[in-house]
Amino acid sequence: MFMAGAVSDGYALNRTRHAYLATELKVADTYWKRLRGLMAADPQGFRNGHGLWIVPCRGIHTFAMRFPIDAVYLDRNKVVVHLEENMKPWRIAPVRIRARSVLELPGNTVSATGTVVGDEIEISVADE
Numbered sequence: 014m015f016m017a018g019a020v021s022d023g024y025a026l027n028r029t030r031h032a033y034l035a036t037e038l039k040v041a042d043t044y045w046k047r048l049r050g051l052m053a054a055d056p057q058g059f060r061n062g063h064g065l066w067i068v069p070c071r072g073i074h075t076f077a078m079r080f081p082i083d084a085v086y087l088d089r090n091k092v093v094v095h096l097e098e099n100m101k102p103w104r105i106a107p108v109r110i111r112a113r114s115v116l117e118l119p120g121n122t123v124s125a126t127g128t129v130v131g132d133e134i135e136i137s138v139a140d141e
Contacts, residue, residue, distance in 0.1 A: 022037060022038065022039070022138070022139055023038040023040070023066075023136065023137045023138030023139055024036050024037075024038050024136070024137055025038050025064055025066065025116055025134055025135070025136050026134065026135040026136075026137075027126055027127075027128050027132050027133075027134055028133045028134065028135050029131075029132035029133050030126055030127050030128060030132060032126040032127065032128070033062070033126075034064060034085065034116060034118055034122055034126055034128065035062060035063060035064025035116070035118060035122075036062045037062055037063050037064070038063075038064045038065070038066055038116075038136070038138060039063075039064070039065050039066070040065075040066050040068065040138050041065055041066070041067045041068070042067075042068050047067050047070060050065060050067060050073070050117065051065055051075075051078055051082065051117055052076060052077040052078060054078065054079075056079050056080040059080065059119060060119055061119055061122070063118075063119060064116055064117065064118045064122075065116070065117040066114060066115075066116055066117075066136060066138070067114060067115045067116075067117065068113070068115075069113055069114060070112065070113075070114050070115040071086075071108045071109055071110065071112045071115075072105075072106055072108035072109065072112075072115075073097075073100075073105075073106050073115055073117065074104065074105045074106070075100055075101065075102045075103060075104045076102075076103060077102075077103075078102040078103075079102060080102065080119075080120065081099045081100055081101050081102070081120035082099075082100050082117050082118060082119065082120055083096070083097065083098050083099065083100070083117075083118045083119070083120055083121065083122045083123040084096070084097040084100055084106060084115050084116070084117055084118075085115065085116040085118065085123065085128065085134070086109045086111075086114075086115050087112060087113060087114045087115070087116065088111050088112060088113055090133075091133065091134045091135070091136060092131065092132070092133055092134070093128060093130050093131060093132045093133075093134060094109060094111045094112055094130060095109045095111075095112065096123055096128065096129070096130060098121075098123050098124065099120045099121065100120075116134070116136075
């Protein structure tokens, strides 16, 4: 498990590109879960197909992370409004005012799926 205490499993699908961004998606929807995010997560435990959906969220950091991530910023309609690719550990990304949530994904997921600004993302998570 890449994130202890995650709310539920689900998926994130780029509907525009017909490509899964994450097939094992965790949700960080409380203050403490959003604050912790992927800090101290095992690099071997966060691999292709994994993702963390942080909601609400407009900006992220990679403090205490040991691996690069891709960040997909989504508006309220889950349309991509900004991308941060291969964000290295110990960085701060600028706040994106239009964003309402952020998908944190393993590095290179954005390029592998061809995801670009304007793409529509479908997110499905199971109830607790």
